[in-house]
Amino acid sequence: MTAALVETVTVDLGERSYPIWIGEGLLAGLGAHVAGLGLSGTVALVSVPPVFERYGGAAVASLAAAGFEVRVDVVPDGEASKSVAQLSALWDRFVAHRLERSAAVIALGGGVVGDLAGFAAATFKRGLPFVQCPTTLLAQVDSSVGGKVAIDHPGGKNLIGAFHQPLAVCADLGTLRTLPRRELVAGLAEVIRSAAAFDAAFFEFLEADLEALLALDAGALRHAVATCCRIKAAIVAGDERETGGRRSLLNLGHTFGHALETLTGYSAYRHGEAVGWGIARAARLAVLLDRCSEADAARQEALLRRAGLPVDDPSPDPDAMLAAMAQDKKAAGGKVRFVLTEKIGSANLYADIPEKLLRVVLARTGRENKAACTCKGVEG
Numbered sequence: 001m002t003a004a005l006v007e008t009v010t011v012d013l014g015e016r017s018y019p020i021w022i023g024e025g026l027l028a029g030l031g032a033h034v035a036g037l038g039l040s041g042t043v044a045l046v047s048v049p050p051v052f053e054r055y056g057g058a059a060v061a062s063l064a065a066a067g068f069e070v071r072v073d074v075v076p077d078g079e080a081s082k083s084v085a086q087l088s089a090l091w092d093r094f095v096a097h098r099l100e101r102s103a104a105v106i107a108l109g110g111g112v113v114g115d116l117a118g119f120a121a122a123t124f125k126r127g128l129p130f131v132q133c134p135t136t137l138l139a140q141v142d143s144s145v146g147g148k149v150a151i152d153h154p155g156g157k158n159l160i161g162a163f164h165q166p167l168a169v170c171a172d173l174g175t176l177r178t179l180p181r182r183e184l185v186a187g188l189a190e191v192i193r194s195a196a197a198f199d200a201a202f203f204e205f206l207e208a209d210l211e212a213l214l215a216l217d218a219g220a221l222r223h224a225v226a227t228c229c230r231i232k233a234a235i236v237a238g239d240e241r242e243t244g245g246r247r248s249l250l251n252l253g254h255t256f257g258h259a260l261e262t263l264t265g266y267s268a269y270r271h272g273e274a275v276g277w278g279i280a281r282a283a284r285l286a287v288l289l290d291r292c293s294e295a296d297a298a299r300q301e302a303l304l305r306r307a308g309l310p311v312d313d314p315s316p317d318p319d320a321m322l323a324a325m326a327q328d329k330k331a332a333g334g335k336v337r338f339v340l341t342e343k344i345g346s347a348n349l350y351a352d353i354p355e356k357l358l359r360v361v362l363a364r365t366g367r368e369n370k371a372a373c374t375c376k377g378v379e380g
Contacts, residue, residue, distance in 0.1 A: 008020065008021055009229040009233050011165070013237060019169070020168070021033065021169065021171065022171045022222065022225055022226050023172070024173050024174045024218070026172040027133065027172045027174075028062055029062060030059050031066025031068060034104070034168075035066045037129075039129060040068070042069045043070055043103065044071045044072075044099060045059060045073065045106045046075065046107050046117035048076065048110075048112070050077060051108055056108065060072065075090065077112075079266040081113075082150070082151040083151055084151065087119060090120040094120065094128075101126075105120065105129070107131070110138065110139045110143075114139055114149070115143065119150055119160075119161055121149075123162065130167060131167055134171055135176075135179075136179060136183055137190075137191070138186055138187035140225050140228075141190050141225055142193075146240075150162070154262075155262070156258065156324065157258040158258070159327070171229070173221050177216055182273075184214070184216075185272070185273075186276075188210075189276035191206065192307065193252045193253055194227070196341050196344060202227050203299075203344050203345060205223070207303060210306055235249075245349055249339050249348070252279060252282060253281070254275055255278065255330065256277065257278030260278065276304050277310050279300060280300065281361050283296075291342050292342055300344070318359045332351070338351075
């Protein structure tokens with residue numbers, strides 16, 4: 001692997017800082033990179049069948065060539081694997097492997113694998129070293145970075161989890177070329193989220209070059225992944241455990257999206273699809289609150305539609321959605337908080353949203369009538 005072809009973004013956390021390696025063909029050199037982190041001995045490689053069948057051989061061969069003893073754990077594909085049952089099964093495998101505290105866990109796959117393997121690593125023997133090898137766009141630009149690991153609960157998504165930073169993230173852009181179209185599109189929701197909430201120039205890039213991204217243009221992919229990683233790395237460095245508010249802004253669209261996933265049993269929508277739908281709902285809510293212009297909300301909706309995300313899907317029952325949103329992790333003092341864009345590239349956290357506005361946003365997919373709603377006393 002040629003060093004010049006690898007772009008490195010650093011998550012600055014002092015002694016726990018770690019690199020995000022971005023480039024094509026990185027899995028072929030995974031072993032050398034992992035050894036360079038100071039690891040040796042046994043590694044548990046956690047993956048799902050479709051990913052392991054395509055990329056597991058190269059990853060295992062590279063790790064073995066670097067002197068590692070590789071133990072492979074393939075878990076069922078899909079969001080349902082983020083469960084207590086699968087977590088317990090993974091712990092059982094770690095026991096069978098006789099993993100010591102120096103052994104590392106490597107997650108090879110998308111967000112589900114990263115979350116499940118990461119939480120298993122965080123909790124087994126009070127914490128094992130952990131390396132992320134994300135193979136989906138959504139995982140490369142978001143879930144693999146920042147140390148959030150979790151499983152789902154029937155009452156809400158990611159309710160049971162921990163902060164467990166990886167030692168490194170190895171984002172092989174080549175894996176994106178074999179993604180099913182639906183998975184690629186779902187990942188674009190988090191790309192659009194990053195731009196809409198934090199970077200107006202990046203949003204303009206997406207408006208101009210979205211088709212290049214959808215066509216898997218190498219330059220466009222590298223720019224999008226690296227930009228999203230730089231955005232998230234800077235935020236995590238300043239607010240690692242989401243205590244200062246800024247990291248919460250990464251959840252644009254997620255309060256709506258997580259509730260939609262919960263109500264549909266984590267099966268009807270990919271996570272990114274639900275987030276895309278949620279970004280559109282958040283844009284409508286921001287307009288109704290006079291926090292965002294109609295033009296900026298329309299730009300967000302237009303980009304989401306061009307990406308192929310389900311912006312106009314009908315909402316589920318508003319009562320059920322409101323109940324599900326009440327379980328959101330960002331809730332504080334019994335109040336659900338929403339991340340809303342105030343303009344393209346700038347977002348803020350809001351509480352005390354009038355319920356009638358939420359019902360308007362949840363019940364309708366078209367342009368809401370601002371004159372029908374009076375919005376007073378909303379915290380920013």
